[in-house]
Amino acid sequence: xxxxxxxxxxxxxxxxxxxxxxxxxxxxxxxxxxxxxxxxxxxxxxxxxxxxxxxxxxxxxxxxxxxxxxxxxxxxxxxxxxxxxxxxxxxxxxxxxxxxxxxxxxxxxxxxxxxxxxxxxxxxxxxxxxxxxxxxxxxxxxxxxxxxxxxxxxxxxxxxxxxxxxxxxxxxxxxxxxxxxxxxxxxxxxxxxxxxxxxxxxxxxxxxxxxxxxxxxxxxxxxxxxxxxxxxxxxxxxxxxxxxxxxxxxxxxxxxxxxxxxxxxxxxxxxxxxxxxxxxxxxxxxxxxxxxxxxxxxxxxxxxxxxxxxxxxxxx
Amino acid sequence: xxxxxxxxxxxxxxxxxxxxxxxxxxxxxxxxxxxxxxxxxxxxxxxxxxxxxxxxxxxxxxxxxxxxxxxxxxxxxxxxxxxxxxxxxxxxxxxxxxxxxxxxxxxxxxxxxxxxxxxxxxxxxxxxxxxxxxxxxxxxxxxxxxxxxxxxxxxxxxxxxxxxxxxxxxxxxxxxxxxxxxxxxxxxxxxxxxxxxxxxxxxxxxxxxxxxxxxxxxxxxxxxxxxxxxxxxxxxxxxxxxxxxxxxxxxxxxxxxxxxxxxxxxxxxxxxxxxxxxxxxxxxxxxxxxxxx
Numbered sequence: 001x002x003x004x005x006x007x008x009x010x011x012x013x014x015x016x017x018x019x020x021x022x023x024x025x026x027x028x029x030x031x032x033x034x035x036x037x038x039x040x041x042x043x044x045x046x047x048x049x050x051x052x053x054x055x056x057x058x059x060x061x062x063x064x065x066x067x068x069x070x071x072x073x074x075x076x077x078x079x080x081x082x083x084x085x086x087x088x089x090x091x092x093x094x095x096x097x098x099x100x101x102x103x104x105x106x107x108x109x110x111x112x113x114x115x116x117x118x119x120x121x122x123x124x125x126x127x128x129x130x131x132x133x134x135x136x137x138x139x140x141x142x143x144x145x146x147x148x149x150x151x152x153x154x155x156x157x158x159x160x161x162x163x164x165x166x167x168x169x170x171x172x173x174x175x176x177x178x179x180x181x182x183x184x185x186x187x188x189x190x191x192x193x194x195x196x197x198x199x200x201x202x203x204x205x206x207x208x209x210x211x212x213x214x215x216x217x218x219x220x221x222x223x224x225x226x227x228x229x230x231x232x233x234x235x236x237x238x239x240x241x242x243x244x245x246x247x248x249x250x251x252x253x254x255x256x257x258x259x260x261x262x263x264x265x266x267x268x269x270x271x272x273x274x275x276x277x278x279x280x281x282x283x284x285x286x287x288x289x290x291x292x293x294x295x296x297x298x299x300x301x302x303x304x305x306x307x308x309x310x311x312x313x314x315x316x
Numbered sequence: 317x318x319x320x321x322x323x324x325x326x327x328x329x330x331x332x333x334x335x336x337x338x339x340x341x342x343x344x345x346x347x348x349x350x351x352x353x354x355x356x357x358x359x360x361x362x363x364x365x366x367x368x369x370x371x372x373x374x375x376x377x378x379x380x381x382x383x384x385x386x387x388x389x390x391x392x393x394x395x396x397x398x399x400x401x402x403x404x405x406x407x408x409x410x411x412x413x414x415x416x417x418x419x420x421x422x423x424x425x426x427x428x429x430x431x432x433x434x435x436x437x438x439x440x441x442x443x444x445x446x447x448x449x450x451x452x453x454x455x456x457x458x459x460x461x462x463x464x465x466x467x468x469x470x471x472x473x474x475x476x477x478x479x480x481x482x483x484x485x486x487x488x489x490x491x492x493x494x495x496x497x498x499x500x501x502x503x504x505x506x507x508x509x510x511x512x513x514x515x516x517x518x519x520x521x522x523x524x525x526x527x528x529x530x531x532x533x534x535x536x537x538x539x540x541x542x543x544x545x546x547x548x549x550x551x552x553x554x555x556x557x558x559x560x561x562x563x564x565x566x567x568x569x570x571x572x573x574x575x576x577x578x579x580x581x582x583x584x585x586x587x588x589x590x591x592x593x594x595x596x597x598x599x600x601x602x603x604x605x606x607x608x609x
Contacts, residue, residue: 027467
């Protein structure tokens with residue numbers, strides 16, 4: 001198992017390394033001269049030079065890159081020049097909010113997706129099957145910015161039962177905090193939940209066709225035991241794989257959902273950084289986005305290998 | 317199909333005379349499926365309306381009037397926005413941005429990806445380099461790629477076009493590479509190689525035609541993704557920007573006025589959803605006809 005993880009690590013590190021170089025170079029080459037932007041139009045040449053030296057922009061590019069990497073490893077990321085606050089603190093605060101949103105969405109997606117997927121695979125009624133098929137197909141395809149706005153329109157504008165945006169008091173006051181979290185989390189969870197449902201249903205149907213299930217039925221296993229011990233465990237690997245892919249992509253959805261619900265998370269911070277041309281903040285956040293994707297991919301592979309010995313043995 | 321060369325073993329095994337017919341039958345089966353027909357009709361109506369916007373639109377999409385937030389009426393079919401502009405006309409012109417993204421960015425990304433993927437199948441170490449590049453590109457998922465591009469070249473329609481192109485490169489590259497590598501080990505290809513068919517001819521005449529089906533299905537799904545990305549980028553403020561209308565930018569502005577003018581949001585929402593679903597349906601239908609023989 002450990003050997004399997006170690007085999008998967010190098011390619012992930014390479015991807016992360018190449019991505020960090022791409023982010024660094026692209027932003028450095030495109031952002032013009034941040035020092036003169038910072039100094040303002042009235043600043044003298046020596047002021048600009050002082051700011052440039054302060055940011056390390058007078059050093060050669062490889063040195064600047066290494067300084068950036070060192071900053072990431074030590075947590076010393078400098079100050080944001082549009083928000084005038086330490087970048088590490090800005091990222092920390094927004095990360096907490098995004099994690100709250102993402103955790104809520106993932107839990108909802110797993111719970112809802114598993115139930116729907118299980119029903120799709122086991123309910124015999126054609127009508128129910130078609131209905132669930134249509135609902136999950138819509139859930140996969142309808143863009144988050146459509147479902148999110150629709151939720152606001154129904155529950156905040158028309159019926160006024162939920163707040164239309166903001167984080168509220170957070171989860172310190174659970175009852176009220178949950179009201180703020182509910183709509184954004186639902187909007188973010190829909191594509192993931194629907195995807196889980198469809199993959200679980202397809203995988204369970206395939207498993208149900210296998211000979212060993214027939215054998216289980218023939219030797220008189222009770223339905224519940226058959227499902228819990230034989231069908232579901234064997235149907236899980238493709239579902240965890242697709243769940244991993246979905247979680248890796250969750251940040252993109254979070255950018256949209258945070259925009260709709262004025263949720264002060266990483267997505268909002270990233271948009272502020274990009275539109276404010278704050279390249280320091282932008283490069284840190286983009287690297288986080290890529291790192292999340294790469295790490296989630298590895299975790300997914302490990303989980304897959306843990307629940308399916310065939311993968312472990314085949315690739316070890 | 318006119319060739320002066322002698323018939324080789326490989327050509328016989330690959331049966332090039334009947335392949336186009338078989339493939340056409342698969343494509344026809346895919347096109348005739350109810351999913352594909354429904355999807356194509358919806359796409360044709362929406363994109364047709366966008367294409368003919370100058371003829372169909374009842375007003376200029378930029379003409380402001382004092383009549384702000386007017387409800388739907390005979391003069392303004394979907395009502396007006398915060399500057400008294402006609403929403404129906406703005407939605408029509410908004411469709412054109414997606415038309416542009418679909419016609420320019422998706423094919424560009426598809427061609428670039430296919431070429432890179434093919435280069436990889438011929439050259440060993442180039443393949444490694446290209447695969448790593450694809451890995452890196454894939455790590456910038458959808459909207460994260462959009463934000464990155466907007467950070468580098470600035471927000472706007474060019475950023476949307478470049479994002480959609482870049483996102484599609486590894487999708488098509490991986491697909492064609494895996495399809496070609498899968499076919500390389502088939503008996504008819506081995507037979508052709510032993511029979512002396514040159515590598516490039518083998519690739520273009522015997523392997524590639526059999527790998528095209530997957531690309532056609534991916535194209536439909538990529539168009540769906542393109543509409544989604546345009547909407548997402550414009551919605552979060554890094555794509556098409558006001559006063560230019562696009563489905564995403566209309567929706568972005570509309571959420572400020574949900575209580576006063578729900579139609580402002582509902583119209584672009586409906587069109588964007590219809591387009592995304594329609595392209596998915598086309599993809600599903602083609603998939604059934606072409607790939608699940």
